[in-house]
Amino acid sequence: MSQLSHLDRDGQPRMVDVAAKPVTARSATAAASVYLNEEAFALAVEGVSAKGNVFAVARIAGIMAAKRTAELIPLCHPLPLSHVSVDFDTDAVERCIRIRATCHVSAQTGVEMEAMTAASVAALTIYDMCKAVxxxxxxADLRLIAKSGGRSGSFVAA
Incomplete structure (x- = not known):
């Protein structure tokens, strides 16, 4: 059976020691979806929300969140991110905004949590900017869709 890496032998939380691991190039991409009513979807897509450009603000929020992941998620290592991108696709039929966040780093540990944090905060920002209407x-659907680098190698969600 696999062991949870953030628990010691006594079941107590611990930060994983990555000191002996090599620095390698790593990347991760996460996704989330935001479903809105017709009015809110139109305002977001047209960029005329009362609070401003929904996509621009959500992109900045996601990038800032990725950079602050270690402050938000207990036991995460602070990472020197080399790149963060947050992109959006819209689906008018489902009135859905699909978020894709990608993070890159050269480090001793993975960058999945940073990508997941970026996608989730971008989604929350869209909610905040559109909740008035x-x-x-x-x-929905916050998930890791791909990662590369490190000992465990690559992963691509089915």
């Missing part, structure tokens, strides 16, 4: 907004 839609209280039924739904955030």
């Amino acid at each position: 839609d209280r039924t907004i739904r955030i």
Whole structure:
């Protein structure tokens, strides 16, 4: 059975010691979806929300969140991110904004949590910017869709 890496032999939380691991290039991409009503979706897509350009603000929020992941998630290592991108696709039929966040780093540990944090905070920012016209907004499908680098190698979600 696999062991959880953030627990010691006594089941107590611990930060994983990565000192002996080599520095390697690593990347991770995460995704999330935000479903809105017709009015909120239109405002977001047209860039005319009362709070400003939804996509620009959500992109900045996601990038800033990736950079602060170690402050938000207990036991995460602070990482010197070399790149963060947050991109959006829209689906008018489902009134959905799909978020894709990618992070790159050369480090001793992976960057999955940074990508997941970027996607989730971008989704929350879209919610915040659109909630005045839609209280039924739904955030869904937050997940890791790909990673590369490190001892465990590459992963691509099916």
